[in-house]
Amino acid sequence: MGHTTCCIINCRKNGKNNANHFFKFPELRKAAAQRALWIRTVRKINKSDPGWEPKDHDRICQSHFVGENESKDASSPAYVPTLFADVTPHQWYRQQAGLKRWD
Numbered sequence: 001m002g003h004t005t006c007c008i009i010n011c012r013k014n015g016k017n018n019a020n021h022f023f024k025f026p027e028l029r030k031a032a033a034q035r036a037l038w039i040r041t042v043r044k045i046n047k048s049d050p051g052w053e054p055k056d057h058d059r060i061c062q063s064h065f066v067g068e069n070e071s072k073d074a075s076s077p078a079y080v081p082t083l084f085a086d087v088t089p090h091q092w093y094r095q096q097a098g099l100k101r102w103d
């Protein structure tokens with residue numbers, strides 16, 4: 001088995017040791033609404049194409065969840081990954097500001 005990586009592009013947890021916890025995408029049959037929200041978030045953060053779908057091995061690491069844990073409770077802030085401070089900062093600020101590349 002290869003080591004697990006986070007599917008958030010530029011996540012700093014990638015390539016390090018796996019003391020970090022990684023969460024699988026919610027299953028389509030069990031939690032379709034939650035899964036759709038995770039996918040939408042990843043597409044937005046990664047600026048990937050609108051047809052992107054998670055593969056079986058895709059994971060999101062704990063650093064993107066409030067409380068560092070995912071929740072199955074739709075009223076919880078940890079229901080969807082919302083924290084992306086670990087994404088390479090200059091890219092993150094650029095995304096936040098909606099700025100174009102300047103370099």
Ligand SMILES: [Zn+2]
Nearest residue numbers: 006008011061
């Ligand atoms: Zn990550």
